[in-house]
Amino acid sequence: MSSNIGYLLKRYGIISSLRKIILLIGVFSSKFLLIPFIEWLFNKFGNYGNGGGGEGGGDEESSKPFQVGNDFELCIVLILFYIFHRNLFGIPFTFKLYSIRTLLLLMESHYFLLSQMRAFDRFGLKCQHSGVDDLSPQQHKKNLIMIEKELVLLEKMKSKYDTPKSKDYIGYLTIRNYLETLKKSYSLHLYPSPQYFIYPIVYPVNQFIGCQMALIETLVKQQINCKSDAMDFIERIEYSDQFIEGLLSDLKVRETQGIIPPKWIIEISINQIEKKVLCKYENSSQDYFLNKKLNSDLQILLNNKKSSIKSQNDIDSIINQLNEVVDKYLIPSFEKLKEYLTQLKQHSKDGDGLWRAPNGDELYDFLLNYHTTTTLTAKEIHEIGLKQVDKIKKEIINLFKDDYPSIKTDFSSTIRLLSKEKPFQFSQGDIGRKEIIEHYESIIKDCTETKLPQYFERIPLANCSVERVPLFKEAESAPAYYTPPPIDRSKGGIFNVNLRNTNAHTKAMSKDLCYHEATPGHHFQMALAQEFTNIDAFRRVIVFSSYAEGWALYAEKLADELGWYENRFERLGYLVAEMWRSARLVIDTGIHCSQYKWSREKSIQYMKDNTYLEESDITSEIDRYIVIPGQAVSYKIGQLKILELRDLAKSKLGDKFQLKKFHSAILNNGSLPLDILEISVNNWINEQL
Secondary structure, three states, X not given: OXXXXXXHHHHHOHHHHHHHHHHHXXXXXXXXXXXXXXXXXXXXHOOOOOOOOOOOOOOOHHHOOOOOOHHHHHHHHHHHHHHHHHHHOOOOOOHHHHHHHHHHHHHOOOHHHHHHHOOOHHHOOOHHHHXXXXXXXXHHHHHHHHHHHHHHHHHHOHHHHOOOOOOOHHHHHHHHHHHHHHHHHHHOOOEEOOOOOOOEEOOOOXXXXXXXXXXXXXXXXXXXXXXXXXXXXXXXXXXXXXXHHHHHHHHHHHHHHOOOOOHHHHHHHHHHHHHHOOOOOOOXXXXXXXXXXXXXXXXXXXXXXOOOOOOHHHHHHHHHHHHHHHHHHHHHHHHHHHHHHHHHHHHOOOXXXXXXXXOHHHHHHHHHHHHHOOOOOHHHHHHHHHHHHHHHHHHHHHHHOOOOHHHHOOXXXXXXXXXXXXXXXXXXXXXXXXXXXXHHHHHHHHHHHHHHHHHOOOXXXXXXXXXXXXXXXXXXXXXXXXXXOOOOOOOOEEEEEOOOOHHHOOHHHHHHHHHHHOOOOHHHHHHHHHHOOOOOHHHHHOOOHHHHHHHHHHHHHHHHXXXXXXXXXXXXXXXXXXXXXXXXXXXXXXXXXXXXOXXXXXXXXXXXXXXXXXXXHHXXXXXXXXXXXXXXXXXXXXXXXXXXXXXXXXXXXXXXXXXXXHHXXXXXXXXXXXXXXXXXXXXXXXXXX
């Protein structure tokens, strides 16, 4: 029975199905539960049925038990129907209810994301852990219709919430901004990534946030806490053929539109599929990544006396089921995807940027607007980047020119040499990897315990651990990235460190990276947002790239201003990271804007000339800019806006300005588009005057 309900919820959308079920329950309960309860109350505590007509016992009519009349009964039914219908389908009674409903509607068919967030687990609802995203054009059309309906509803709510007098003004503006932008994104066939909801995908198959690896990464991260979780894991693999069919349908539509990745992106993606998914029989099936993952989780359960896994035979039986579905569904579907990609490669045009597409400039202009939440043009962003690179380069040269005069003539080689001086290096191999993780852990601990309380009014409750990037992602991943805690807080936040090459991490650069990814950067902001109960759910969960990345980059600069970098080599780590993020403005626009048409090779060389990064990391960075156009520019643009708002607050508040309170003004409203952040900060400034 439960499996049938789970199927229906997945088939028709978890929230869409649940709200229809709840509505039916509401009508049913009013008719068959609430009405009898009212009658019982009247008979129990009222004067009915107890001879309430005086000493003579009253008349016959008054001794009858009370029954609710048809008009009253109908009234109750209609009232309950109205309550359920309004909150589930119409304009809810509160904006917080609307925010929750909209957020869940947007996410209801994103099963990989729901698994990662574990949003429904606390309610005993786990069907999302066996589902896969529907990537077909038909589902995208349904999503667009839903977005358009919500925008119509928001327009009806405008008179109540679209006013500075409303406490939900910022929340209203934020959701409207997001839905309007999402509608435009869908109209351009730029749909959210299955796993990274905030990123619209240009190329659904790619080596970074590609749909083909979203399924694999979701399976690798899926929590197995009981036998039924293992069954959900296996069932999800059964649906892999449906997932790939939807992906293929979307790819074919894009092919007709001329939106085809560069050949080398397709080749890397094929290589990923071969090495990760299609390699089961190259060695023993016991070494296959899914077998190892599930077997490891089940062995842990076997050691738990309360678990339903009682013996090795139970584990062997489950692993046999896993092998069957992998052979029947997963491998054949990925073989089919590989065949299509091999054919698609023949139709890929030369060049690397988005300008290759028939409407490339339109797509790129939109993506810049989406990721920066500004109206800055590609040319304006390019020019900002050039100025920032020149400014930071001069600061680095002035810092080291006396002791290292070569920095004036051979900038990149000198800063690379400085960052690799022996005192700043970690050991090689696994010993070095262990040192790196422990070093990052110590920085986070020191920052959280001794530094943050002085400059922030509130610190997140969730911990931030340091973990190695999964081996299958190392070759293509960035040097580091952050994963926020799931909503149920079954885990903390994770600072993911790429340890493919220990030389990529140095003690001189480590503080800056920690401050960006962990505290007071991403972990601080995202984990804290989840804990705010005074703002709507939408702003607690959704992330705007320019806000989140801008805050993380602001955290790096704040550390410099507060003297957290203890010597000029640690300051070098901060400055070269600033240079790297500024160079992104130049490179991203250079690659994708038809005015520049930079090649991959030219972009790599520009990064080599202006940063300390290892060549493998540079290549990975440039490839990421090509695959996710516009996202990389959001860092610096967001930081500059936060600094601009801080200067504004200082100038208007004078002696009343307090850094702690400014940070709260930035953080306490959750994630916001930059123009709405400016409105929010101006409101805060006016409150302080």
